[in-house]
Amino acid sequence: MDIQLNTENLNGFVKAEDYAAILPEVTKAHEHLENKTGQGLEFTGWLDLPERTTEAQLDEYIQLGEEVREHSDCVISIGIGGSYIGLRAALEFLISEQKIPVYYAGNNLSSGYLFHLLKELQDKRITVVVISKSGTTTEPALAFRIILKFMKEKYSADELKKRIICITNPVKGALRSMSKKEGYRTFPVNSDVGGRFSVLTPAGLVPLAMAGIDIRGLIQGAREAQKHCSVMDIQENIAYKYAITRYLLYKKGKVIEILATFYQRLSFVEEWWKQLFGESEGKDGKGIYPASVSFTTDLHSLGQFIQEGERTMFETFLIATESGYEMIIPGSDEDMDNFNCVAGQDLDYVNKRAYQATAMAHFEGGVPNMLITISRFDAKNLGQLFYFFEKAVAITGYLLEVNPFNQPGVEAYKTKMFQLLGRK
Ligand code: PA5
Numbered sequence: 261m262d263i264q265l266n267t268e269n270l271n272g273f274v275k276a277e278d279y280a281a282i283l284p285e286v287t288k289a290h291e292h293l294e295n296k297t298g299q300g301l302e303f304t305g306w307l308d309l310p311e312r313t314t315e316a317q318l319d320e321y322i323q324l325g326e327e328v329r330e331h332s333d334c335v336i337s338i339g340i341g342g343s344y345i346g347l348r349a350a351l352e353f354l355i356s357e358q359k360i361p362v363y364y365a366g367n368n369l370s371s372g373y374l375f376h377l378l379k380e381l382q383d384k385r386i387t388v389v390v391i392s393k394s395g396t397t398t399e400p401a402l403a404f405r406i407i408l409k410f411m412k413e414k415y416s417a418d419e420l421k422k423r424i425i426c427i428t429n430p431v432k433g434a435l436r437s438m439s440k441k442e443g444y445r446t447f448p449v450n451s452d453v454g455g456r457f458s459v460l461t462p463a464g465l466v467p468l469a470m471a472g473i474d475i476r477g478l479i480q481g482a483r484e485a486q487k488h489c490s491v492m493d494i495q496e497n498i499a500y501k502y503a504i505t506r507y508l509l510y511k512k513g514k515v516i517e518i519l520a521t522f523y524q525r526l527s528f529v530e531e532w533w534k535q536l537f538g539e540s541e542g543k544d545g546k547g548i549y550p551a552s553v554s555f556t557t558d559l560h561s562l563g564q565f566i567q568e569g570e571r572t573m574f575e576t577f578l579i580a581t582e583s584g585y586e587m588i589i590p591g592s593d594e595d596m597d598n599f600n601c602v603a604g605q606d607l608d609y610v611n612k613r614a615y616q617a618t619a620m621a622h623f624e625g626g627v628p629n630m631l632i633t634i635s636r637f638d639a640k641n642l643g644q645l646f647y648f649f650e651k652a653v654a655i656t657g658y659l660l661e662v663n664p665f666n667q668p669g670v671e672a673y674k675t676k677m678f679q680l681l682g683r684k
Pocket residue numbers: 340341342343391392393394395396397400454455456539667
């Protein structure tokens with residue numbers, strides 16, 4: 261595995277005997293997951309998805325991506341939740357690989373946002389990809405209505421057939437019926453994979469291929485993680501170590517986990533992680549609340565609370581060995597700001613010292629922490645990271661004795677909103 265887990269800043273919070281005591285429960289969770297006998301088993305298709313993804317599928321997506329980049333300057337991706345955040349996390353993480361811009365719509369109900377987006381894209385050559393597993397979600401459905409009108413004003417019906425691509429349920433849903441009627445190209449989203457686990461299905465892979473991302477590397481990384489994370493060994497298998505540690509901390513009253521990153525490119529990995537962990541664990545009155553911070557920015561806002569506020573949290577730091585960019589700090593003859601101590605160093609050297617200082621200070625302040633390190637910002641590392649977190653949340657979910665693969669609570673607001681809208 262390129263990614264590593266370090267747990268030395270848990271000393272005094274989680275002990276070796278805590279891991280030993282929980283082993284029977286972990287073994288049970290592992291067997292339920294691997295044998296598909298646990299809660300929510302109908303949505304565990306993500307488990308062997310990397311291995312099941314064929315070269316022919318990847319070829320098809322890559323070829324479509326090449327076609328799209330020939331006739332389009334940009335892509336508008338319409339989707340929300342699991343049909344949005346994973347894609348965006350991947351694109352931000354792999355920003356240096358991206359060949360054409362991807363704009364997002366249907367991820368909110370803000371009229372100003374859509375107004376400015378369409379104004380900006382008026383003169384661009386556009387491909388629209390609509391991603392909705394159910395094909396019935398309000399935000400993407402309404403954004404698609406508005407964007408389809410905009411596209412119809414720009415292009416003929418024939419041209420739209422190559423510029424509109426729908427990724428949805430293979431048999432049912434409004435988006436499926438509409439694309440069939442209009443002749444839009446469609447890709448199926450696996451019915452045994454829930455939205456928040458769907459980044460490695462066509463829901464993520466197709467738009468990523470359009471943007472020119474190395475989807476082969478992504479799947480390769482996920483395959484490596486699938487192999488690594490299937491071993492029932494809580495020291496060896498880092499997804500299990502992470503999952504169990506989180507559970508043990510929760511049992512000791514640490515009910516909030518803060519994912520803390522030091523790179524802008526990870527800010528949507530944080531958003532994806534929050535959905536994955538929040539929707540998977542937060543039910544039946546249980547669950548670790550997933551929060552996130554972007555350091556060092558948030559050290560100047562939330563740092564105080566983490567250092568000295570309620571002692572109910574733990575942190576998971578996510579950092580990269582190689583930042584991928586060189587940004588050397590210049591020397592200064594006057595040294596008026598006294599920073600010649602780092603002259604000639606890369607800015608990332610200071611970022612790494614900021615991480616070390618933060619981890620030490622927070623640990624001493626009563627916030628235990630773990631460290632996940634990726635080696636670099638490439639597709640392989642990201643594929644590993646996605647799978648690692650998916651496997652970990654499944655295990656913590658089973659330890660918490662919840663169904664980690666449903667999200668009944670997401671429906672509550674929708675029912676009330678449909679009543680207010682008078683929707684049948
Ligand atoms: O995790 C989930 O299931 C949700 O976040 C969905 O992904 C989100 O509501 C979008 O649903 P759909 O893809 O059906 O439009």
